[in-house]
Each structure stands twice: as structure tokens, then as C-alpha cells.
Amino acid sequence: MGHTQRGQCAKRISILDAAAEVFCREGFSGASIDEIAVEACVSRQTIYNHYREKETLFTAVVEDVMDRANAMLFSILSTFPDKSDHLEDDLTAFAIRFTKNCLCNQDGKFLRKLVQSEGERYPHLFETWRQHGPGKIGTALGALFARLSHKGVLRIDDFDLAARQFLALVNADLQMITLFGGTPTDEQFESAARNAVQTFIRAYAGPASEAAPRTPALAVVS
Amino acid sequence: MGHTQRGQCAKRISILDAAAEVFCREGFSGASIDEIAVEACVSRQTIYNHYREKETLFTAVVEDVMDRANAMLFSILSTFPDKSDHLEDDLTAFAIRFTKNCLCNQDGKFLRKLVQSEGERYPHLFETWRQHGPGKIGTALGALFARLSHKGVLRIDDFDLAARQFLALVNADLQMITLFGGTPTDEQFESAARNAVQTFIRAYAGPASEAAPRTPALAVVS
């Protein structure tokens, strides 16, 4: 049912990967077919053989990356804390997995950059991503928070708002690193997740659990 | 002492504004000098008369926008709640002013987009912005939170972390709108700021102020 049939040929994969790399680095206008062909170790004609024109290749690349990113997101979401005995640890572990494998990996970088620079030119192209990516994780998190709230673990009125805030907090320490193309270290992923979860739980702590005094902040490598 | 002398000539301003518009819309590679010339109502030769080549024009535009954005940020920061009788209202008003006039205005959109797409290619160009923009507001907010914490209004260990989280929370409801080039409405600015400040204060509430029950969430236009 997926719109892209990735497994068809080794050349296709090579082209898609190289094109993703070059489109991400140079943008749509700046990327040249020759550059992609060289990076893919493929003749230019082969690219035109698989994809009618540059725009066709671009949309194919975007859809391919979106499919992969959504699959990864789905697998991350499936490892969700269904029952929450250790809420803080569970949320932290989830935040680390999410930031590492979805938000800050190669595909996440690609999508953030391309949505930002070409999103207005191709509104329909990224709309499916917006629904299946940020939309899906928002509703999934919202559902989790609704469960936790009904059980009395957390005290939340607007579940979707809480989900957005959770994601924003998780991203707070990471965005300045990723903005310039860098990749956070494992320690940065961990401290970002821990800081976010601590603040989130303090804001939405249930009536029973009086907020514990905050542990001293880690030394974060700037 | 500023590196750009904007006031010199009306044509210069016209060129810089048009170039900012086109560079933001098309990216560096996609923007053509002819397009900029038409948009600026200026002959192409005039552009080459003022700026040696395309790259010179680009850096001039970026520096011009950065200067303007930093000036605006400075004026926003100077309207800071020095004494905080009504902390929630003061922080909310500040968040609204900041998001409206710095984060989501034309210059903010330009910088976000260009830093994202061309930041890796021109590392030195945006470094001054990173220091004078996000860096400055971070330290200013951190200083405010330090004051509030010493006065016992808030209970904060890591002031810089709190500043980053405050900004992240303020942006939580806005980033999905701005990501695709849209501009939030006044109601969206207001509800985003209010949601952020409420959660922030609940997370960092001082020992005295018991968190008040959360007001019902607004109907947010999706």
C-alpha cells in the first residue's frame, strides 16, 4: 500500500540515498543531477531512467525518507510505557529513544531542513508527513497522558497541550545543537531528556506526589 | 561601529529588502539577481554596482537582518519586568511581545529559514547572530530568573536551563504554525504565551505559592 517500492533494485536505493544526502546539503535548487549521480556511483542517464525529471526524484526522495521516518516513529511509539510504575524513568527512556532515533537522526535532520526550506513550495508533499509524524506522536502522547491523568498519576487538563509541551521541553536543550547540523552526544541526549522530564513532572505532578527537590544540574558541555 | 551602513541610500534599502524577501523565499541558489532586481524596482547593474557579487549581497542581507533583529530583541529585553508584582502577567506579556516581534516576524522567519538551510555553508556568518540573538536572550532570561529565585518567588537551580525551557514552552504551540511559513493570529500568540507561562510557573513555583488549579484550556483554532 506504500507509495514507494524501495526494494526493487539496488541502484534505486543508491540513487535515493545519494539524492537525500545532496538535496539535504544543497537544497532543491542547489542540488545538481550530476552531483547526485556521482555520489550514487551511477550514470546520469540511469537516474533519468528511473525518475522522469528532477522534481519526480525529489518527491520520491521525500516520500522515501518520510516512510522510513514514520516507520521508525511507529516502532518507537510501540515501546511505550503502558503501565507506569516508574513514570520518570519510563518517560526519560522514551524521550531518549525518540530524540536519538527520530528527531536528531539523519532522516529527522533531512525532514526538518527540507520542510523548512521547500515546505511552502510543496504544500501537499509534506502534509502527509505532518499528519503521520508530528500529528501521530502528539495524539499518542496525548493518549498516554490522558491515561496517566485518569489514574491520578498526573493532573492534566489539556492532553494535547501537555504533549506539545513535553516534546518542546525535550527539544529545548537539543535544538541549538541540531540547528547548525551538529549531532548531540549521548550525554547530551540523556541530560536533555532528564531535564525535560523533571520539569514536566513537576509542572503536572498529581495531587499525591509532592514534588521532590530538584537534583543538582549536570555539567552540560557547551 | 555596525558593519552595515543602511541609511546611505534609498536604493540600498530597496535592494536589501527585496533580496531578503527573495533569498528567504527561494534560498541562496534558487534566488536570481534578476528576480531581486525586479522586486526592488532597480536595474541589475545597480545591484552589481553596490555589491560585487551574489555572495556579497547575501552576506550583506543577512547582516542587515541580523542587526535589525538584534536591535528589536534589545528593545524587547529592555521592557523586562524588573520588579515582579504580577509575575504571571508580566511573563505572559513579555512572551507575547517576544514571540510577536522577534520570533515570528518577518526577520525571525528569515533567520530561522536561512540559518537552517545555509548555516552549515557559512558558519562564521551566523555565529554573531547566535551569540547576539539566542545567546543574549538566554542570559537575560537567566539573570531574571536568578533574581526571582533569590527573592524566593521561584525555586530554580539551573537558571540557563530554566531560560531555555521557558523559550521552548513559549514556542511549543507556535512552531507547527511557523514551520510552514504561516503567521499566528493574535489569539494564538496570547494562548501560547499563557499556556507556557502557566506550565513554567507550576514547574518552578516557589515554596509559598501553592499552584492554583489550572484554568480550562482555551478553544485553539486549529
Add this chain to the structure above:
DNA sequence: GACGTTTTAGACAACAGTGTCTAGTTTGAC
């Protein structure tokens, strides 16, 4: 009104990129 400066319109060469075509080569299945 004269004069120096700035701007304009257009032509121009050089170049890079797209997309096509062709002829020759490799590959893989049988």
C-alpha cells in the same frame, strides 16, 4: 543650464544545469 554621479536598458560572453539521444558495454536469466 552645466556637470558629475548614479541609474538604466540591453547586449554580451562564459558557464552550469537539465533533459535527450545514441552507441557501446555490462549484466543476468535461460
Add this chain to the structure above:
DNA sequence: GTCAAACTAGACACTGTTGTCTAAAACGTC
């Protein structure tokens, strides 16, 4: 080995862009 399909290398026309150049026109100052 044969044959068809896929791939390659290169040439090719065409377009769009950059940056230069020139002669004419507009502008502003005195």
C-alpha cells in the same frame, strides 16, 4: 552462448544565470 534488459559514457541542444560592458538617460547640486 544467447538475448533482452539495464547501465554507461559522452555528445548534444536548450535554457537560465552570472557578471561585464556600453551608451543613453535621469538625477541632484551648484
